[in-house]
Amino acid sequence: MTDSRIDLRNPLLAALLAFLFPGAGHAYQRRYFKAVIYSVCILGIYFWGCSLGEAKAVHFHLDPQKITGGRSSGRKTTAGFLAQTGVGMMALPAIVQDLRYTEQSEKEESDRRPGEILEEIDAEFTGKLNHVTFGHAEITGKISGVVRVGDYGFGTEFEGTFNGQTSDGNPVQFDLLGSRNSGSLQLGDRVTGLDNVTMSELVLETQELEFSGERRRFFVRVIDKTADLGMIEGTIARPFYNHYLAPLDSESLQYLNGKLGKQYELALVYTWIAGLLNILAVWDAFQGPAYGYGDEEPEEDSDEKSSEKAESADAPEAATAATAAAGASS
Amino acid sequence: MIASLLLLAVAQNTTWYVLPLAGAISLVYSASRYELTERILKRAARLFITITGFMLTVFVILWLLSANL
Numbered sequence: 001m002t003d004s005r006i007d008l009r010n011p012l013l014a015a016l017l018a019f020l021f022p023g024a025g026h027a028y029q030r031r032y033f034k035a036v037i038y039s040v041c042i043l044g045i046y047f048w049g050c051s052l053g054e055a056k057a058v059h060f061h062l063d064p065q066k067i068t069g070g071r072s073s074g075r076k077t078t079a080g081f082l083a084q085t086g087v088g089m090m091a092l093p094a095i096v097q098d099l100r101y102t103e104q105s106e107k108e109e110s111d112r113r114p115g116e117i118l119e120e121i122d123a124e125f126t127g128k129l130n131h132v133t134f135g136h137a138e139i140t141g142k143i144s145g146v147v148r149v150g151d152y153g154f155g156t157e158f159e160g161t162f163n164g165q166t167s168d169g170n171p172v173q174f175d176l177l178g179s180r181n182s183g184s185l186q187l188g189d190r191v192t193g194l195d196n197v198t199m200s201e202l203v204l205e206t207q208e209l210e211f212s213g214e215r216r217r218f219f220v221r222v223i224d225k226t227a228d229l230g231m232i233e234g235t236i237a238r239p240f241y242n243h244y245l246a247p248l249d250s251e252s253l254q255y256l257n258g259k260l261g262k263q264y265e266l267a268l269v270y271t272w273i274a275g276l277l278n279i280l281a282v283w284d285a286f287q288g289p290a291y292g293y294g295d296e297e298p299e300e301d302s303d304e305k306s307s308e309k310a311e312s313a314d315a316p317e318a319a320t321a322a323t324a325a326a327g328a329s330s
Numbered sequence: 331m332i333a334s335l336l337l338l339a340v341a342q343n344t345t346w347y348v349l350p351l352a353g354a355i356s357l358v359y360s361a362s363r364y365e366l367t368e369r370i371l372k373r374a375a376r377l378f379i380t381i382t383g384f385m386l387t388v389f390v391i392l393w394l395l396s397a398n399l
Contacts, residue, residue, distance in 0.1 A: 005365075034365075042354070289365045294365050
């Protein structure tokens with residue numbers, strides 16, 4: 001039973017607030033010391049975990065078998081996310097990101113709506129050029145165009161332009177056209193937590209895997225009317241809301257585990273524990289402290305209890321001994 | 331002996347991570363049990379010592395058992 005000295009105000013609202021933001025429910029109940037303990041400890045552990053996992057420790061996909069290629073790690077990810085949701089508002093956006101990710105995949109897989117614009121791209125590009133005239137060069141500039149889904153070889157097509165300059169300052173302008181199915185377009189997912197942005201051997205001497213959440217892979221064919229002039233390979237920016245807490249595919253998870261090793265495991269454990277600890281805080285906001293106010297008769301420890309029992313058991317013997325000693329002295 | 335000390339030094343990097351975690355768990359658990367500030371802090375300190383003491387004991391036992399391996 002809740003102690004009458006604790007004003008829980010509206011317990012349901014407090015519990016909801018405590019769930020959404022650790023400590024908020026207790027602040028609403030004016031239990032400020034607890035609010036500080038819960039928010040600092042729970043959020044501290046949670047964000048530390050996020051930082052150890054390079055912000056990729058929290059992710060969710062409703063159909064993990066699909067995303068991990070049927071491996072059992074998918075189930076582990078889902079169960080782990082269930083623990084992480086305890087932190088409320090910090091982890092819940094992962095569900096929205098999963099919906100966006102799924103919608104994007106389903107849309108791209110659909111070939112029933114030829115010509116449908118999947119997205120318009122207008123982003124800064126940085127990368128390399130493999131061109132018949134300009135040769136190999138570092139280029140930066142602006143990519144603009146549209147991605148369509150349709151029967152362009154039964155796949156996705158990009159049509160657009162590039163305006164920019166080479167690393168030595170020469171202005172360049174190209175028309176771009178590529179189809180995913182013919183291999184002349186490689187475009188990273190719009191919504192994803194992490195993505196392979198490794199460039200091909202054509203433009204790189206050393207092949208080293210590179211993954212990024214902030215950048216999006218963009219390889220496309222450079223054309224002049226219909227003549228093929230080469231490729232540009234690089235990345236365009238992926239906005240924060242398109243990679244934060246977004247699902248990770250099995251390749252990205254493998255990369256993360258390889259890169260971070262034990263640190264990634266620690267990151268997961270920290271975020272799980274933070275979520276689970278907040279369950280205690282939510283219950284405290286709803287029902288009050290489990291053992292009472294704290295100024296009741298102090299509970300004796302089991303060892304103290306046992307020593308007390310021993311003392312009380314010894315007491316008659318001691319009294320008998322004292323009587324005997326008194327008798328002997330008299 | 332030197333090899334095991336070296337191993338210990340390497341292991342230390344991640345072993346230390348348990349201390350703030352144990353501290354946070356102790357504080358949150360105790361805060362969910364009582365309302366009085368003093369009581370919460372006292373119980374949290376005791377729980378923290380219990381957790382770290384237990385882990386230290388297990389660590390020492392495992393270290394001794396593996397000393398001659």
